[in-house]
Amino acid sequence: MPxxxxxxxxxLHNDLPALLPGTCLVQARFDPAQLQAEDFGRCNVPPVRGVAKRQAEHLAGRLCARSALHGLCGQALIPGRDADGVPIWPAGISGSISHGHGQAAALVALSRDWRSLGIDLEQQLPPERATRLAAEILTTNELQRSGGLSPAEFAQRVTLTFSLKESLFKALFPLVRRRFYFHDAELLEVDGEQARLRLLLDLHHEWPSGSELDGHYRSQADSLLSLVAI
Incomplete structure (x- = not known):
């Protein structure tokens, strides 16, 4: 093996506690300004088109995935991408990748343990931006349930809701191959680092409107990592 x-x-940061039993999580910090044109070839990762930021995000995410796969099953493999941009994992493996704002993460598991995974890594929204974006992210019911929160608490709730719905999409889209959006699901409750989400549309006979799924999240120094696992 190379x-x-x-x-x-x-x-990379590999020594991270697992978000769920049977999973392997790797995170990274990266600086697009230090990316070299030769880095893709040296890492055996096919290059992608785009500005340095886009290229650095993609490579950092794949390096996290490679390290996570090595930690899970001893194989330092790089997932490909299908026509929808969904990572193609090795047989018997499920996983998810997230990147942005100079950070990346990958989570993998054996598919016999977890059928599908979705993770999302987000920076905490400041209160002013959270207020501007709230109506695009939160349903009417979610807005009503957030009515008594302080501006800082409301910003945290908007960030968490955004991230969990991103994770929900990443977990379900590979199974249903149908796109859905922020108002097609709602965050029902948050308890510690656990959350509960509900679909508001029929995605598939296995995932009708009203289906509920568990979410998980972890607050970090300057970011939020969320997970939906099936």
Whole structure:
């Protein structure tokens, strides 16, 4: 097996507690300004088109996935991408990748344990921006349930709702192959680092309107990591 080359633009963090039993999580911080054109080839990752930020996000996400797969099953593999942009994982593996704002993460598991995974890594929205975006992210019921929150608490709720719905999409889209949007699901409750979401449309005979799914999240120093696992 070729050496797992790690370019200087990206620093991995592998010693992270699992979000769920049977999963392997790897996160990274990266600096697009330090990305070199040769880094893709040295890492055996096919390059992607786009500006340096887009290229760095993609490579950092794939390096997280490679390290997570190595930790899970001892194989340092790079997932490909299908026509919808969904990662193509090795047989018997499920996983998810997230990246943005100089951070990336990948979570993998054996598909016999977890059929599908969706993770999302977000920076905390400031109160002013959260207020501007709230109506695009939150349903009418979610807005009503958030009525008594302080501006800082409301910003945290908008960020969490955004992230969990992103994770929900990533977990379900590979199974149903149908796009859905922020107002097609709602956050019902939050308890500690656990959450409960409900679909508001029929996605599939297995996932009709009213289906409820568990979410998980972890607050970090300057970001929020959320997960929906099936």
């Amino acid at each position: 050496a797992m080359h790690m370019p200087p633009f990206c620093q």
